[in-house]
Amino acid sequence: MSADGAALGARLRERDLGAAPAALNLIESTAPGDREQAAALLRELSPAVLGGEAPAHVIGVTGPPGAGKSTLLSALLHAWRARGRTVAMLAVDPSSRRSGGSLLGDRARIDFDPADSGVLIRSTAAGERLGGLARATRAAAGALAGAFDVVVIETVGVGQAETEVAEVADTVAVVVQPGGGDVLQFLKAGIMEIPDVLVVTKADLGQIALRTRRDLSAALRSLGSSATQVLAVSSLPPASGVDELVDALEAHRAELDVAERRLAARRSAALTDFTIEHGEQGLRAIGGRAAAQATLGAADPGLDLAALVAMLERSMS
Amino acid sequence: MSGDHSPRLPERDRPWMMRTYAGHSTAKASNELYRRNLEKGQTGLSVAFDLPTQTGYDPDDELARGEVGKVGVPISHRGDMAALMHGIPLDEMNTSMTINATAAWLLALYIVAAEEQGVAEEQLQGTTQNDIIKEFLARGTYAFPPAPSMRLIADMIAYTVEHVPKWNPINICSYHLQEAGATPVQEIAYAMSNAIAVLDATRERLGERGREVMEQVFGRISFFVNAGVRFVEEHAKLRAMSILWEELGRERYDVQDARHLRFRYGVQVNSLGLTEAQPENNVQRIVLEALAVTLGRDARARAIQLPAWNEALGLPRPWDQQWSLRIQQVLAYETDILEYPDIFEGSKVMEGLVSELLDGARAEMAVVAEHGGAVEAVSYMKGALVDSHRERIRRIESGEQVVVGQNRFGESEDSPLTADAEGGILVVDPKLEAEQVEAVRSWRAERDQSAVDEALAALAAAARDADGAENLMIPTIAAARAGATTGEWSMTLREVFGSYRAPTGVGDAAAVAPDGELSELRAEVSRLQEKLGRRPKILVGKPGLDGHSNGAEQIAVRARDSGMDVVYEGIRLTPAQIAASALQEGVHVIGLSILSGSHRELIPAVIDALRDAGVTAPVVVGGIIPEQDVAPLREAGVAAVYTPKDFDITRIMRDIVELVGAGAGESSVVVGSAANGSA
Incomplete structure (x- = not known):
């Protein structure tokens, strides 16, 4: 028996965050009955019904493994909650091609208060689709955008991931760790699209982080892109750069024609x-x-x- | 060789130090146990702390619930330490403390307790385990991120070399690596790489002075190793370690004095191989493992503690521990092993084994070095251990590796050893926790609060100083003297250093090619996926403070290999965290692992939290669960309980898939109309 999609959609539209887990279960499902209900749910949150675009700021955060995305997201989560924003995070992990199964380990590394009902973290496997977002991730992001203030989609990879995530996010942030040469090469070679914001993590490493930041800025200048901000963030105490990053993300969206x-x-x-x-x-x-x-x-x-x-x-x- | 032609030593060797890893309930009860053990001929103390003490929480902290006094003694302040050591002369005693993240604090309490006995710190002898890298890798009782943890260790070494010269400030542990599945080569390589990280950090911390005292520092580093039942190879492992250690001292740290170059180690033999099935067989295993660390004089242990025969069943009683002490005494006093020089000298087999291990270990050490050293390589090493452990389990499941009484020769008469009401184990009175909560509160109420505030402020300032000008031991000892508590000390540092979660290693575990059974299971999972509309999704996590995550990791990896989506939550979770995750992730089933004996309190608390959140997904539990606790857990709503005798993980997976299948059709998450609303 499928859940009532239209009712869940209406609850999300009313910003009832408690409806989100059941809504996601429905959206992820491939069972025929569920598909119909999911379509009904999404209709309730379509621009036509909402009378415009969903209000959330949808942000894609992507970068190579080990770049420090989880730690950065923990810090961002706290900064957003301190500003009173509700936050949904969709963490997309690769699936094993061998078994079809997946290990979704990221949520363990994001530190949040379980009693805080203004936060939702959902892990999804990328599924059989090669290199891409989980089948349901875009739909999920779209639905959650009707209820939360900020919706984050976290993906792993460089070169392809930010293109995919750009199909749903208002703002795409690429995370680079100090010394992360791939991103620099990919940018210069045009293998990856120029993101809206570049974040250099582990700024506490000092010189090497500064150099990475400088190299990225230089590459952007030579590509004629001055709009992209490059920020350095340290999530370790004393944390630095997190508020600046939140401001930069918001500034990008403020400039944007969201519709x-x-x-x-x-x-x-x-x-x-x-x-x-x-x-x-x-x-x-x-x-x-x-x-x-x-x-x-x-x-x-x-x-x-x-x-x-x-x-x-x-x-x- | 001694004497010209005599195969004997001119004088029989003195026995190694004999200890029993002990402590439970309260400081007072543990003190009584220690004094009894010493009367029985034990020659040193080995203090087991409870998990809240090990991870830096007071008994009244939410995370301490169910864990107080369980796997060791709760020590919250100098009053507890004084009670623990009451009537034990600390100028004579040699005390080993299994304490890591909070080692600096417990050493400070020990120094203050000695002060109160009129014993100066330079007279103290003993060991703090203090090996944080293996906590990240295998044992899970870390508190702070890697960099400040290494600073604490370096500070302790610097302090003790100067002020507590007979203290071993750190015991590099290969023990827990073997428990986590390490092969002998991995055990050697990771322990040595770990030692390099510690020594390098200390040398850097000591700066100019480092060159002068590095010789002494090197001489104070001891090891804590493991020995499995393949005792010939295990003995070769220890010989290989002594060779590498000496080489390291000479080449990397320019150590000259032969005494300082000696590889000194204490040992607790293997617990991983102890079985729940026919547990009396563990006695033979323990004896043989003890031979691995005593037979050859050139690589003999300095101190030994043996596990009890019933460790896979629950907590051992004093009688069980006495049996293990008597094993040591028979070896030392009845047999002739202490009468000869090294009996393996010149053995071609032994030399061959040692050289094989050395080659393997050197190659693996090079890999760790390429990662930038042991601290940077934690994630790599963790993944490698998870893989080795899985291979070990696969061999046992397939019968390639025989475990007597478990995967072969399973027929058994009823055991009289486990026939009593408690099933042959120690049951800690659950009332004790409430008493300890009261006790720490009244301690806080009665002390000079302003002195404590001042001491903690000074500690925070020293920790915050980016140059680290002050050795953290100084304000730590001052805080201990002022009457601060374990929770306050670590909370002060957590606020400055931040908190940390170690890598789980499961994400890096290689996906295996399916054998017959796993292929069948995958087909079953695919059918279930059709029925559910989503891939079956399982949440795996460990409630409470117990950091022994090997079992949970193996379940998580096998679930992934069976084709499920696995949300692996890792260790140290509160019931509220588990409930929030289960709800948000929309999982179909929840797997909880617990080894610390706190399941009777924690599992029902998790189930309540789940049901309050509206999650109806079934819960399965794995861990060291005594037989008599299974029925109460099932009554509390647990669908299935697995214990160490359920070694076939694929079969456990099949049960879980069936369980999810039986509930399919119903929604696993019920969302009440009373909405949470937006925050």
């Missing part, structure tokens, strides 16, 4: 989902990538992701 970015993200995500579902062959059946983009571009901005994918599927026949 436009979300709309572009939804359309791009719809095309990605459609291609995963139907392949290149399916894409040709609807007249190719450009035609699909045109169809999506003409769609009602109030439609949610599922509706956009459905629209593309209708044009297949």
Whole structure:
């Protein structure tokens, strides 16, 4: 028996955070009955019903393993809660290709008060989809954005992860540890998109952290991107740079045309989902990538992701 | 060789120091136990502290619930330490303390207790375990992040070399690495790498003075090792360690004096191999393991404590511990092992084994060095240990490695040893915890509060000073004298240093290729996934302060290998944390592991918290759970209980999958209409 999606969606819309776990269970489910209910849930939180974009600031945080993401997220969590923001974190972990199972270890490293009902942390496995966000993560982020003030999507990787996360986040922060040469090389070579914010962790390491920060700033300048801020953060006591990072993230969003970015993200995500579902062959059946983009571009901005994918599927026949 | 042709020593060797790892309930009760043990011929003390003391919490802290006086004695302040050592002359006694994160504090209390007896600190003899790296790797009773933990250790070494010269400030532990699954090569390599990290940190901390006293510092470092039942190879391991240690001293630290280059170690033999099934067989195992550390004179232990036969069942009673002491005494006083020079000298087999181990250990030490040393390599070493432990379990499951009475020769008569009402173990009176809570509160009420505040402020200031100008032992001893408590000392430092969670190692464990049984299980998990709509998701965690996470880690890794999504929460969780995680993660089943004996208090508390949060997912429990506690746990709502005799983890997984399958169709999370609302 499936939970009542529309009711859960309505509760989230009313910012009832207690509805979030059950809503996520539904959104993650592939059972046919659940899929229908999940669609109903998401409809309740679509721009059309909300009368605009969901109010949360959706932030993607990504970076290589060991860069210090969990520690950074702990520090951010405390800073946001100190400012009275409710926070949902979606931590995406890779799955084992061998067993299909996964070890979701991150939440153990994020320090939070279990009695604080203004915080939700949910780990999800990336699932069978290669290199990407969990199938349900975008939908989950979209739903939680109707209820929480801040929604964080944490992913692991460099080069691909920030592109995927950009399909849902308003602001993408890439986390680099001192001496982390990959990010610098990937930026210069154009393998990775330029993120909205770059964070150098472990600033307590001193010189090496400063040098990394300087190198990244220089690379950005040479790429002609002055908008991206590079910040150094130390999460160890005495913590430093965390408030500045919170300010920088907020400043990025304040500058942003949220409606436009979300709309572009939804359309791009719809095309990605459609291609995963139907392949290149399916894409040709609807007249190719450009035609699909045109169809999506003409769609009602109030439609949610599922509706956009459905629209593309209708044009297949 | 002594004498010209005599195969004997001119004079029989003195026996090693004999100890029993002991302590429980209260300082007073433990003091009585120590005095009785000394009367029985024990020659040194080995203090077991309870988990709140080891991790820096007072008995009235939320995290201490159910743990006070369980696996050791609670020591909250100098009054407790004085009671623990009452009537024991500290100028004569040699006391070993299994204490790590809070070692500086407990040594300070010991120094103050001696002061009160009129004994000066330079007369004190003994050992503080004080090895934090292995706490991150295997034992889990850490309190502060790595860097400040290393500073505390270096400060203790610097202080004791000068003021408590007969004290061994640190015992580098390979013991717990073996318990966590280390192979002999890993045990040697990681222990030596750990020692290098400590010595380097101390040399740096001592600065200019370092060059002068490094010789003495090196000479004060001792080891705490393990010995398994493969006792020939285990003996070779100890010979290999002495060779590496001497080499390290000469080459890296320029130590000249032969006395300082000697590899000194104490030992507790293997607990991992002790079985719950036919527990009387553990006596043979313990005897053979004791031979590993006594047979060859060139690598003989300085101090030995033997586990009791019933450790896999629960806490040993004084009688059980006496039996283990008597094993040592028979070895030392009845047999002839102390009459000969080294009996393996010239043995080709022994030389071959040693050289094999040396090659392996040197290669593995190089890998750790490439990671930047033991502190930086904690995550790498942890992952490697989880892998080795899994391999060990696989061999036992498949029958490749025989464990008598467990995976072979299981037929048994009923044992008269476990026939009494308690099942042959010690049961700590649960009322004691409330008494200790009262006691620490009245201690706080009766002391000079302003002196304590001042002392703690001075401690905080010394800790905060980025240059670390003051040795932290100085304000620590002052705080002990002023009457501060264990919880206050560590909370003061936690506020400055921050808290820390060690890597779990499970994320780095390699995914195994499935054998027949695991493939079947994966197919079952896939079918269940269809039914549930989501991949079956399990939460694995350890409530309470017990940091022995090997079992929980193996369950987590096997669940992943069975195809489940696993939320591994690690150690030291409150019931509220477990409930919040289970709710937020939408798990289908919850696995809890507990080895400290606090399951009777903690498991029902976790279940209450889960049900209050609206989580209806079933709970399974694993750990050292005495037979008579199983029924009460089931009544409290536990779906299944697993103990050390359930060594087949794949079978446990199959049970869990069935359990989830039986509940499928119902929603595992019930969200009440009384919403939490936004905060």
